[in-house]
């Protein structure tokens with residue numbers, strides 16, 4: 031939130047700028063009138079000034095449909111209409127956002143979110159883009175849409191100072207999924223502050239229908255503090271130039287697709303992910319652990335036939351892809367950049383698939399495992415021995431999730447959880463009491479209460495006699511870093 035003092039300062043600055051502009055114009059007028067005695071030339075100059083000042087200030091009439099814009103991970107519904115005129119209103123807003131649990135960042139945004147809204151238009155549309163810069167902003171912004179054919183992708187004619195609004199129009203000649211971003215300043219710094227999003231230009235007839243569509247966009251933050259360092263962070267320009275982000279994440283927050291916010295779908299459905307990479311520096315090796323993309327529209331080319339049965343697809347900075355996947359087996363599927371060091375910087379999301387199991391496609395064999403972590407760090411389920419004897423279950427802590435996230439034990443069974451923190455951030459493990467709520471007297475908490483990166487801990491727990499689902503979490507990183515113990 032900006033203080034009223036900040037707003038006043040900005041307003042004063044804008045007024046000063048306007049006053050300076052008016053003064054320059056009056057000086058020009060005087061110079062012209064002194065040098066040129068002929069009054070008709072003076073009148074002509076005056077007319078010219080009125081015309082040009084009008085072109086600078088007015089945003090022009092807004093023409094056409096104003097389509098719904100959606101925030102990630104939502105996508106506007108497919109278009110069934112023919113080409114028409116559309117008018118898109120965007121506002122650049124500088125605001126503090128949370129990018130990871132307990133980590134604040136002074137972001138620069140389109141319409142207040144990172145990434146900016148998803149724009150859906152049709153090939154052949156005439157698109158008017160109205161870019162307003164909030165009067166509370168401190169910086170000039172602009173927009174470059176990769177769907178545009180024309181100077182700067184629109185950036186050359188949309189440079190807007192705080193409080194200004196400018197418009198331009200383009201014809202959406204090419205179908206595809208395109209990145210848009212701010213192109214002011216050093217450009218990389220504006221993008222790294224969160225100024226990017228996606229615009230889909232649908233071909234006539236649209237894309238093949240699917241059950242669900244999602245909007246996921248990768249991006250980087252370069253903070254002065256280390257990854258997970260708490261509190262308000264600022265941009266570190268040296269890290270930005272060295273291309274060493276503290277965060278690589280999806281949809282602007284390390285937890286944006288974790289826990290309750292996971293993408294949700296059902297067995298038997300086909301889902302489509304519109305995946306963009308804002309960068310500004312890193313290419314993404316986009317992969318979903320445990321799935322194979324049935325179709326990939328490589329580099330988001332819709333007019334080319336999709337390639338099929340792809341494990342990992344490369345998405346350049348400032349590029350995009352469209353993937354379709356049919357869901358056969360229930361479970362949690364992890365969205366990652368397969369440059370997996372970035373997992374620890376936040377590049378992790380979940381596609382949660384519900385439905386009946388399909389053992390002909392996937393089933394576990396042999397005795398139930400005791401929580402062996404998978405090679406990718408993908409949460410696997412763990413089941414204790416089928417007696418009420420004491421058991422030991424290994425739980426690994428990562429930044430910021432548990433492996434496994436689902437653990438099954440017998441009622442009344444004494445359980446020892448051996449905890450190893452493989453991450454860099456400190457974590458703990460807390461199991462809720464019988465009421466399923468945290469911070470009751472029945473809570474069980476790890477020893478030590480805070481397990482630092484690289485260290486081990488333990489949690490002794492007597493499984494309750496009452497069967498049911500008992501949630502557990504890390505107190506520092508809820509709700510993303512959580513799981514469930516099923517007591518049978």
Ligand SMILES: [Cu+2]
Pocket residue numbers: 138170171172212213214220225
């Ligand atoms: Cu900007």
